[in-house]
Amino acid sequence: xxxxxxxxxxxxxxxxxxxxxxxxxxxxxxxxxxxxxxxxxxxxxxxxxxxxxxxxxxxxxxxxxxxxxxxxxxxxxxxxxxxxxxxxxxxxxxxxxxxxxxxxxxxxxxxxxxxxxxxxxxxxxxxxxxxxxxxxxxxxxxxxxxxxxxxxxxxxxxxxxxxxxxxxxxxxxxxxxxxxxxxxxxxxxxxxxxxxxxxxxxxxxxxxxxxxxxxxxxxxxxxxxxxxxxxxxxxxxxxxxxxxxxxxxxxxxxxxxxxxxxxxxxxxxxxxxxxxxxxxxxxxxxxxxxxxxxxxxxxxxxxxxxxxxxxxxxxxxxxxxxxxxxxxxxxxxxxxxxxxxxxxxxxxxxxxxxxxxxxxxxxxxxxxxxxxxxxxxxxxxxxxxxxxxxxxxxxxxxxxxxxxxxxxxxxxxxxxxxxxxxxxxxxxxxxxxxxxxxxxxxxxxxxxxxxxxxxxxxxxxxxxxxxxxxxxxxxxxxxxxxxxxxxxxxxxxxxxxxxxxxxxxxxxxxxxxxxxxxxxxxxxxxxxxxxxxxxxxxxxxxxxxxxxxxxxxxxxxxxxxxxxxxxxxxxxxxxxxxxxxxxxxxxxxxxxxxxxxxxxxxxxxxxxxxxxxxxxxxxxxxxxxxxxxxxxxxxxxxxxxxxxxxxxxxxxxxxxxxxxxxxxxxxxxxxxxxxxxxxxxxxxxxxxxxxxxxxxxxxxxxxxxxxxxxxxxxxxxxxxxxxxxxxxxxxxxxxxxxxxxxxxxxxxxxxxxxxxxxxxxxxxxxxxxxxxxxxxxxxxxxxxxxxxxxxxxxxxxxxxxxxx
Amino acid sequence: xxxxxxxxxxxxxxxxxxxxxxxxxxxxxxxxxxxxxxxxxxxxxxxxxxxxxxxxxxxx
Numbered sequence: 001x002x003x004x005x006x007x008x009x010x011x012x013x014x015x016x017x018x019x020x021x022x023x024x025x026x027x028x029x030x031x032x033x034x035x036x037x038x039x040x041x042x043x044x045x046x047x048x049x050x051x052x053x054x055x056x057x058x059x060x061x062x063x064x065x066x067x068x069x070x071x072x073x074x075x076x077x078x079x080x081x082x083x084x085x086x087x088x089x090x091x092x093x094x095x096x097x098x099x100x101x102x103x104x105x106x107x108x109x110x111x112x113x114x115x116x117x118x119x120x121x122x123x124x125x126x127x128x129x130x131x132x133x134x135x136x137x138x139x140x141x142x143x144x145x146x147x148x149x150x151x152x153x154x155x156x157x158x159x160x161x162x163x164x165x166x167x168x169x170x171x172x173x174x175x176x177x178x179x180x181x182x183x184x185x186x187x188x189x190x191x192x193x194x195x196x197x198x199x200x201x202x203x204x205x206x207x208x209x210x211x212x213x214x215x216x217x218x219x220x221x222x223x224x225x226x227x228x229x230x231x232x233x234x235x236x237x238x239x240x241x242x243x244x245x246x247x248x249x250x251x252x253x254x255x256x257x258x259x260x261x262x263x264x265x266x267x268x269x270x271x272x273x274x275x276x277x278x279x280x281x282x283x284x285x286x287x288x289x290x291x292x293x294x295x296x297x298x299x300x301x302x303x304x305x306x307x308x309x310x311x312x313x314x315x316x317x318x319x320x321x322x323x324x325x326x327x328x329x330x331x332x333x334x335x336x337x338x339x340x341x342x343x344x345x346x347x348x349x350x351x352x353x354x355x356x357x358x359x360x361x362x363x364x365x366x367x368x369x370x371x372x373x374x375x376x377x378x379x380x381x382x383x384x385x386x387x388x389x390x391x392x393x394x395x396x397x398x399x400x401x402x403x404x405x406x407x408x409x410x411x412x413x414x415x416x417x418x419x420x421x422x423x424x425x426x427x428x429x430x431x432x433x434x435x436x437x438x439x440x441x442x443x444x445x446x447x448x449x450x451x452x453x454x455x456x457x458x459x460x461x462x463x464x465x466x467x468x469x470x471x472x473x474x475x476x477x478x479x480x481x482x483x484x485x486x487x488x489x490x491x492x493x494x495x496x497x498x499x500x501x502x503x504x505x506x507x508x509x510x511x512x513x514x515x516x517x518x519x520x521x522x523x524x525x526x527x528x529x530x531x532x533x534x535x536x537x538x539x540x541x542x543x544x545x546x547x548x549x550x551x552x553x554x555x556x557x558x559x560x561x562x563x564x565x566x567x568x569x570x571x572x573x574x575x576x577x578x579x580x581x582x583x584x585x586x587x588x589x590x591x592x593x594x595x596x597x598x599x600x601x602x603x604x605x606x607x608x609x610x611x612x613x614x615x616x617x618x619x620x621x622x623x624x625x626x627x628x629x630x631x632x633x634x635x636x637x638x639x640x641x642x643x644x645x646x647x648x649x650x651x652x653x654x655x656x657x658x659x660x661x662x663x664x665x666x667x668x669x670x671x672x673x674x675x676x677x678x679x680x681x682x683x684x685x686x687x688x689x690x691x692x693x694x695x696x697x698x699x700x701x702x703x704x705x706x707x708x709x710x711x712x713x714x715x716x717x718x719x720x721x722x723x724x725x726x727x728x729x730x731x732x733x734x735x736x737x738x739x740x741x742x743x744x745x746x747x748x749x750x751x752x753x754x755x756x757x758x759x760x761x762x763x764x765x766x767x768x769x770x771x772x773x774x775x776x777x778x779x780x781x782x783x784x785x786x787x788x789x790x791x792x793x794x795x796x797x798x799x800x801x802x803x804x
Numbered sequence: 805x806x807x808x809x810x811x812x813x814x815x816x817x818x819x820x821x822x823x824x825x826x827x828x829x830x831x832x833x834x835x836x837x838x839x840x841x842x843x844x845x846x847x848x849x850x851x852x853x854x855x856x857x858x859x860x861x862x863x864x
Contacts (some may be wrong), residue, residue: 178824
């Protein structure tokens with residue numbers, strides 16, 4: 001590989017040209033190799049020593065030098081610089097931060113620059129905060145340094161959702177921390193008052209402690225509890241009573257009642273007023289934290305999308321172009337180490353692409369001519385030319401982001417129950433408290449007793465279980481499954497999963513590998529170039545069976561005109577003036593093409609052994625027959641076992657023939673199989689199940705069963721299906737692991753069992769406790785303790801869902 | 805009597821100190837990034853100069 005020209009040598013490892021005099025030479029296995037430096041020599045020896053020399057053949061069109069990066073324009077960042085004359089500070093977004101080492105590298109490299117005061121990188125948000133002395137170093141130099149080591153700086157876009165979430169979380173943390181501190185102090189004092197209540201206490205002490213506790217409770221109720229109070233006021237103005245009204249009312253009632261008691265010499269319940277606020281704030285804080293996490297995950301996804309691409313023009317020249325100006329049909333070039341700018345099809349080059357952000361699969365996928373690539377995935381080796389299939393809004397990445405955004409706005413129906421109940425529960429409790437007061441007054445009790453009983457009612461009616469437990473349980477549940485790479489679109493979907501009675505599985509690609517291999521070919525001699533014609537026609541098909549047939553031909557393909565794809569049935573087109581049709585028997589019957597007995601007998605034999613048959617006709621005459629086999633996936637058996645153990649009814653739908661369906665069903669032990677269905681037929685089958693009162697979950701790969709996925713109560717797609725599949729399915733399982741389906745079903749059921757327990761607890765508790773409070777049996781102190789216990793029960797019950 | 809109140813006041817003042825520390829921590833962004841510190845502690849400081857070479861290392 002060493003090209004000697006003008007006294008320069010190419011380095012055998014990195015292909016950079018070096019002067020022959022400066023080259024490092026080494027004799028390896030009897031051959032002289034040249035290197036530009038000891039680093040490359042070391043790398044070569046390492047690769048050679050591990051017998052990985054194939055690397056040097058595989059990097060077909062690799063170019064020496066650094067990966068090309070877009071030039072960074074310092075003017076874009078000018079608005080973000082905060083300067084006080086001598087020192088400047090900027091916060092910027094770094095793309096390419098993958099791990100803690102990246103953080104270390106950026107901080108160290110910047111720290112070495114003259115004039116840098118400090119450089120910190122936030123690992124979670126990928127933001128770098130750099131301070132520098134304005135007279136010693138320029139912003140331009142900092143940006144160039146960053147892009148030079150491979151981390152492209154970008155301006156922080158203000159006003160994003162994540163910003164709002166983290167501001168909210170910080171605010172809640174402050175309020176909760178303050179509430180926690182004052183409540184702790186307060187509980188100490190109140191403990192003394194409790195002891196005094198049961199054992200007697202001097203009045204001076206009692207008054208002093210009451211005054212102290214008043215002082216301590218005030219910031220909790222009015223600062224920490226301010227969100228509840230303001231929300232309550234707002235909802236009262238809108239004539240809708242929410243949980244916040246009950247929280248605020250209970251807390252304020254206890255507070256003002258206690259203040260009145262200080263002056264009339266009764267018992268105080270500042271602890272109640274403060275603890276209600278503290279507990280509910282804790283719930284809100286946890287919720288805000290997970291919302292922020294979800295938001296950051298979204299932002300990280302959005303960051304994967306490059307904002308410019310190397311557009312290839314008609315002369316084959318590349319130029320860096322903003323994505324907005326690149327549309328369908330354009331050709332872009334992707335260099336090693338770059339991310340795909342848009343979805344598309346490879347038209348030239350070969351590369352290993354890391355698709356882990358979409359599939360969770362860490363092993364890179366080799367992309368060749370005709371492979372689909374997705375925006376945001378990263379080319380590791382080799383350069384690609386990609387024909388763009390749609391603009392930035394149509395990418396798979398964009399549809400995932402849209403899905404996740406939607407998911408955050410959706411509520412489970414069961415939560416609607418809780419909200420509806422809250423709608424009448426709150427006013428009912430308020431009325432009940434008023435009625436309690438009136439009734440006690442009328443029956444001749446002193447105002448203090450009447451008021452105390454009324455407050456007891458307000459305090460003991462625990463809204464937490466209703467207002468907090470359900471959303472918290474759903475949140476914890478969906479977060480737990482998302483850690484496994486299961487994307488659930490929303491709480492409502494999660495609820496319908498938990499009600500599933502029948503699981504319908506699409507055969508191809510879901511329980512089988514989805515990549516059949518060609519095993520038998522019968523050519524009936526209708527045309528001279530049977531195999532070539534079939535392969536040319538099928539090479540345009542997106543169906544796996546078509547791909548398998550296309551792969552069975554290693555020669556040249558010929559152009560196809562008038563290509564049509566009939567979903568779930570086959571393809572047709574015109575080749576060299578002959579009308580070719582290739583597809584299922586149903587397709588040929590629809591086209592009224594006669595199939596002779598001999599061919600039917602052969603097909604039946606193939607089908608009996610579990611093979612899929614593809615019939616081919618040329619100019620309306622039967623031309624040939626293919627047999628393909630698609631084996632069961634290794635994890636299908638385990639998944640089916642897990643689902644059956646959960647007592648679910650299982651059914652397989654397939655577009656294939658009866659024989660194949662029977663063969664596969666026999667292999668995995670599912671008795672209910674419907675075969676020979678087109679996409680509409682699959683949807684019909686599901687509709688029929690639903691008519692019989694079943695709640696149906698359909699799992700498919702989404703390529704040709706989008707109607708069925710939409711028809712089912714829940715649609716689940718696996719792996720990187722198409723954008724359409726993600727939009728039509730309620731759940732996308734990113735890791736291609738069938739067993740996760742069982743995990744998802746089990747966990748959703750557990751989640752809703754927990755919610756039902758919570759609601760049952762809440763209702764049961766209120767049914768028993770409220771009448772007791774009305775009857776004046778319970779002292780408000782006891783009510784407050786009961787209320788706190790009840791809240792703790794439902795919250796900790798919801799947190800059980802963290803473990804899958 | 806007096807001692808009780810003195811101790812309560814003392815406890816409260818100490819608590820206030822903790823609260824002030826907490827406020828400062830939140831405001832100065834100590835809670836903003838809970839991920840990086842656990843990795844940062846594993847980072848080496850600037851590489852140690854002139855490490856003695858291990859025996860048996862090939863000299864190139």
